[in-house]
Amino acid sequence: MFIAHLPAGYLLTRGIVRKRETIWRPALAVGLIFSLAPDLDLFYFYLVDGRRTPHHDYWTHAPLFWLAAAALTVLALSLAGKRQYLIFVGIAFANVLLHLFLDSIAADIRWLYPFSDIRFNLVEIPARYQPWYLNFILHWTFAAEMAICVAAVWAWGSEKV
Numbered sequence: 001m002f003i004a005h006l007p008a009g010y011l012l013t014r015g016i017v018r019k020r021e022t023i024w025r026p027a028l029a030v031g032l033i034f035s036l037a038p039d040l041d042l043f044y045f046y047l048v049d050g051r052r053t054p055h056h057d058y059w060t061h062a063p064l065f066w067l068a069a070a071a072l073t074v075l076a077l078s079l080a081g082k083r084q085y086l087i088f089v090g091i092a093f094a095n096v097l098l099h100l101f102l103d104s105i106a107a108d109i110r111w112l113y114p115f116s117d118i119r120f121n122l123v124e125i126p127a128r129y130q131p132w133y134l135n136f137i138l139h140w141t142f143a144a145e146m147a148i149c150v151a152a153v154w155a156w157g158s159e160k161v
């Protein structure tokens with residue numbers, strides 16, 4: 001997925017927390033950050049790894065990593081008596097799972113890693129065009145991305161302040 005992670009994160013977070021709730025602004029910030037968080041590995045991919053490993057193979061695209069991080073954060077917040085912040089862990093984790101689900105539509109995600117290397121994706125994108133990204137932009141799945149973007153813009157515009 002190229003362009004719809006952020007708008008999808010907006011829609012998901014908006015579905016979890018209403019704008020009139022006092023936690024709306026921090027919830028939205030957490031939701032948007034974690035809707036993109038798995039793709040922070042692109043910095044490593046381009047700047048350190050020299051594009052040798054597909055970035056979907058890094059631990060940042062492993063659901064069990066995020067599950068463990070969320071569980072540890074829940075434990076730490078609970079032990080510290082800060083249970084009022086648990087909603088933000090839920091928002092972050094939900095947005096990461098949405099990111100990985102959306103990636104799974106047209107890219108390989110190892111949902112069971114490190115227990116299995118089986119890759120899951122909904123559709124295969126044939127490599128017909130150069131440069132490589134045209135294969136994704138000219139595929140029907142990109143229409144789904146555009147629909148998510150339009151829905152997010154519509155939702156944003158329909159909100160009452």
Ligand SMILES: [Zn+2]
Pocket residue numbers: 038039061099103
């Ligand atoms: Zn990703």
